Amino acid sequence: MAADIDVTLQGGRTTHVLFVDTIRELSSRLSDYGQRVLWVFDVNSARLFTSLPENNVILPSGEKFKSWSSIEKILSAALDAHLGRDSLFIGFGGGVVCDMTAFAASVFMRGCGLVLVPTTLLCMVDASIGGKSAIDFHGGKNLVGTFYPARDVLISPSCLRTLPESEYMSGLGEVIKHAFLSSAHDLYDFLVDNRKDVLSRDRQALSTMLSLSLQVKASYIERDPEERKGIRQALNLGHTFAHALESIEDFRVKHGTAVAWGLSRAMHCGQDAGVTDSALVEAADSLLTMYGYDIARRIERGRWLDFQSAVAKDKKNISGRVRFVLLEDWGRPVLKDLPAQLVQRNVIAPATVR
Numbered sequence: 001m002a003a004d005i006d007v008t009l010q011g012g013r014t015t016h017v018l019f020v021d022t023i024r025e026l027s028s029r030l031s032d033y034g035q036r037v038l039w040v041f042d043v044n045s046a047r048l049f050t051s052l053p054e055n056n057v058i059l060p061s062g063e064k065f066k067s068w069s070s071i072e073k074i075l076s077a078a079l080d081a082h083l084g085r086d087s088l089f090i091g092f093g094g095g096v097v098c099d100m101t102a103f104a105a106s107v108f109m110r111g112c113g114l115v116l117v118p119t120t121l122l123c124m125v126d127a128s129i130g131g132k133s134a135i136d137f138h139g140g141k142n143l144v145g146t147f148y149p150a151r152d153v154l155i156s157p158s159c160l161r162t163l164p165e166s167e168y169m170s171g172l173g174e175v176i177k178h179a180f181l182s183s184a185h186d187l188y189d190f191l192v193d194n195r196k197d198v199l200s201r202d203r204q205a206l207s208t209m210l211s212l213s214l215q216v217k218a219s220y221i222e223r224d225p226e227e228r229k230g231i232r233q234a235l236n237l238g239h240t241f242a243h244a245l246e247s248i249e250d251f252r253v254k255h256g257t258a259v260a261w262g263l264s265r266a267m268h269c270g271q272d273a274g275v276t277d278s279a280l281v282e283a284a285d286s287l288l289t290m291y292g293y294d295i296a297r298r299i300e301r302g303r304w305l306d307f308q309s310a311v312a313k314d315k316k317n318i319s320g321r322v323r324f325v326l327l328e329d330w331g332r333p334v335l336k337d338l339p340a341q342l343v344q345r346n347v348i349a350p351a352t353v354r
């Protein structure tokens, strides 16, 4: 198993990331937290338990339920179970469950204990670490939330066995993004050398990959816990393109899969803008292709205005400007404005000559 990792966040609060081998070992570690616990699942993550613990809430699955009404269900269940400020909420599921459990824990009795057990790859390498909690509000994604890091995050690669392939590939898109945000090439080399084991979800390979990926995320969030210095924003590499693609495709493309495409587009735009050298662009394209992502995908010409307006709405806009994350080198991100024509020629399908 990978070595545990400590991540220090806002106000010096530390999240302990603990790796556990089997689901049985995970259950036994979780039972150590005692009785004053509320468990939050969704219908799919609850299936990982043969007999569910007492004091639980099982929510429907999906982003559409990342809402106030789910938070009310969690808080009501906590009151019904007579939990208090010294109690603990355990979020057991993907990013939707973990973001909501963290939000509910941050407001219950002005803040109670929080432990997260991510059960999707995306949540293991991204959503569970870094202290951001949120719900969607009035159609806006993650519009209401708090910074509230978990005390512990327990990761068991065994939980990924039941994850649908499309969700697994979505999480892998974020892992590949992390490979380029690291100045060491260790995650990149690992992904190149262990493709078969990574794709077959070999437990040992997963554990090494998760650890390397988390170390990259931790290095950015520790330097900028509340996303105020522009350092943490680097983790949005590929995201401006990804959000616009998700938006014009009505969210039929999974987030991490869109990030994989966005990473490739950010590399090519970076090259076009004279920021990214061709060797780095080739390294990204070859890794993404090796893992089966469709980097040749382009937006139809007639959708350019929709794509452009989705880019403009991206929440990373600062004072009306869209700032793209580009890479000057491995692990050297920069935030840049890009001319619309440059973005257009890198995302839109070339005109067909009749």
Ligand SMILES: NC(=O)c1ccc[n+]([C@@H]2O[C@H](COP(=O)([O-])OP(=O)(O)OC[C@H]3O[C@@H](n4cnc5c(N)ncnc54)[C@H](O)[C@@H]3O)[C@@H](O)[C@H]2O)c1
Pocket: 042, 043, 044, 045, 048, 061, 062, 063, 066, 093, 094, 095, 096, 097, 099, 119, 120, 121, 122, 123, 126, 127, 128, 129, 130, 131, 132, 133, 142, 159, 160, 161, 162, 163, 164, 167, 170
């Ligand atoms: N807080 C952050 O920093 C942060 C970062 C990235 C993403 N997010 C949020 O994370 C959410 C996306 O997370 P996600 O991709 O995990 O989506 P998700 O939570 O919707 O999970 C995806 C699907 O997998 C199912 N599932 C979960 N674990 C399973 C398992 N082990 N076996 C089988 N099915 C399982 C879920 O029920 C769901 O249907 C978004 O709401 C996003 O905003 C938050």
